[in-house]
Amino acid sequence: MVEIPAGCLDDDPGIRPMRHIFAASRAPWYDISDNLPRVDAYPPGNDSPVIDWPDRRSKKPGILHGSCLCGAVEYEVSTPIRVTRNCHCSRCRKARAAAHTTNGFTETAGLTFTRGDELVRNYKVPDARTFTHSFCGKCGGALLNPRSDRSFVAIPLGSLDDDPGVKAVDHIFTDYKAVWFDISDDLPQLPEGPDQSPAALFKDG
Numbered sequence: 001m002v003e004i005p006a007g008c009l010d011d012d013p014g015i016r017p018m019r020h021i022f023a024a025s026r027a028p029w030y031d032i033s034d035n036l037p038r039v040d041a042y043p044p045g046n047d048s049p050v051i052d053w054p055d056r057r058s059k060k061p062g063i064l065h066g067s068c069l070c071g072a073v074e075y076e077v078s079t080p081i082r083v084t085r086n087c088h089c090s091r092c093r094k095a096r097a098a099a100h101t102t103n104g105f106t107e108t109a110g111l112t113f114t115r116g117d118e119l120v121r122n123y124k125v126p127d128a129r130t131f132t133h134s135f136c137g138k139c140g141g142a143l144l145n146p147r148s149d150r151s152f153v154a155i156p157l158g159s160l161d162d163d164p165g166v167k168a169v170d171h172i173f174t175d176y177k178a179v180w181f182d183i184s185d186d187l188p189q190l191p192e193g194p195d196q197s198p199a200a201l202f203k204d205g
């Protein structure tokens, strides 16, 4: 058996998600809004052991902690997340090998790597103006790319260890969404993306 991350597929696999597993461990910023069955750990019949996940949450009030999968890279966020969006563009889907990404935008000045920043790898899509996929060179876990020439940074919310206290406000680039993924919530859907880039919220705008 092999597990294929559906986000890697370029064609319609002809099958749709059938249940949510590990629903009890889902991100605090993510609401399950469809009617698929949910189980809190492995699906019935799978008795694989569940390994405890280390508690990496911030011990500093007002500071959000984030990290990659292996924990070699850690970062802190000291500024508020101004807006959070679910992005369904092809680049985001490929970068995450998932239905979409959920990014929160905050000030570059609020972002500090506290560990392992030398492990962060940045892949800029050659024909993109700015789109860059950042990840840990050891485990591949998605990270972020604070640039000194840009006032804001996109945080993949899945890399956060803390509850940012915000949720996505819309779905963008839905004309490009994965065929196997149905949007089941009531958030606005912007087929070709938002009118304004995130820069408009920050001093770049």
Ligand SMILES: [Zn+2]
Pocket: 068, 069, 070, 071, 072, 073, 136, 137, 138, 139, 140, 141
């Ligand atoms: Zn890592």
